[in-house]
Amino acid sequence: xxxxxxxxxxxxxxxxxxxxxxxxxxxxxxxxxxxxxxxxxxxxxxxxxxxxxxxxxxxxxxxxxxxxxxxxxxxxxxxxxxxxxxxxxxxxxxxxxxxxxxxxxxxxxxxxxxxxxxxx
Amino acid sequence: xxxxxxxxxxxxxxxxxxxxxxxxxxxxxxxxxxxxxxxxxxxxxxxxxxxxxxxxxxxxxxxxxxxxxxxxxxxxxxxxxxxxxxxxxxxxxxxxxxxxxxxxxxxxxxxxxxxxxxxxxxxxxxxxxx
Numbered sequence: 675x676x677x678x679x680x681x682x683x684x685x686x687x688x689x690x691x692x693x694x695x696x697x698x699x700x701x702x703x704x705x706x707x708x709x710x711x712x713x714x715x716x717x718x719x720x721x722x723x724x725x726x727x728x729x730x731x732x733x734x735x736x737x738x739x740x741x742x743x744x745x746x747x748x749x750x751x752x753x754x755x756x757x758x759x760x761x762x763x764x765x766x767x768x769x770x771x772x773x774x775x776x777x778x779x780x781x782x783x784x785x786x787x788x789x790x791x792x793x794x
Numbered sequence: 795x796x797x798x799x800x801x802x803x804x805x806x807x808x809x810x811x812x813x814x815x816x817x818x819x820x821x822x823x824x825x826x827x828x829x830x831x832x833x834x835x836x837x838x839x840x841x842x843x844x845x846x847x848x849x850x851x852x853x854x855x856x857x858x859x860x861x862x863x864x865x866x867x868x869x870x871x872x873x874x875x876x877x878x879x880x881x882x883x884x885x886x887x888x889x890x891x892x893x894x895x896x897x898x899x900x901x902x903x904x905x906x907x908x909x910x911x912x913x914x915x916x917x918x919x920x921x922x923x924x
Contacts, residue, residue: 696835700834707910709914789919791919792919
């Protein structure tokens with residue numbers, strides 16, 4: 675079977691619910707299926723990547739640490755929405771792992787190239 | 795065309811499950827097939843057999859069960875997402891020594907790999923976000 679291009683569109687903040695963590699777990703599983711997996715962090719989803727976060731005071735796992743594991747699962751196509759960063763006063767230097775920053779046109783191109791988009 | 799669906803919201807808490815059910819009915823009526831619907835995140839609550847809707851309201855779960863029986867659809871529930879929310883089948887009840895189980899028999903508790911398998915083996919994948 676030809677490898678499929680699968681994009682996970684992650685837009686949820688890291689700690690309000692367990693949504694972000696569960697979505698990242700699905701991405702990690704996707705990584706072991708030999709598909710072309712990409713992740714686009716957008717909206718409040720960009721908070722998942724902010725360096726220096728610690729879930730321990732909330733009794734939760736640190737979401738950025740889970741995101742940092744993505745490359746170990748062969749998920750290396752990691753993208754962030756430029757406008758979402760800007761709106762939150764963040765830039766790529768605030769993030770805990772290397773990602774490519776995409777403008778709206780580049781995001782449209784990325785999404786159009788997928789067989790499937792898993793959004794949340 | 796072969797569709798795979800993912801349901802991410804709980805019945806009554808978001809539009810996700812109700813819209814997914816209506817989409818599934820429409821797709822099947824148009825001649826498409828849906829081998830599997832994958833329930834993830836809060837979507838796993840759709841599998842709970844103990845929900846009793848008011849008599850003058852349709853049961854969301856009955857809708858899924860009827861559709862599954864008529865069209866051979868697998869109603870797949872993520873095991874990790876369901877266990878922590880107290881949605882448990884008989885096998886997991888015994889494994890964790892729990893006092894009860896509540897997964898409707900029309901639903902199957904599976905691993906996350908089945909979500910990927912559904913995506914890979916379908917022509918179209920549609921997420922019904924919460």
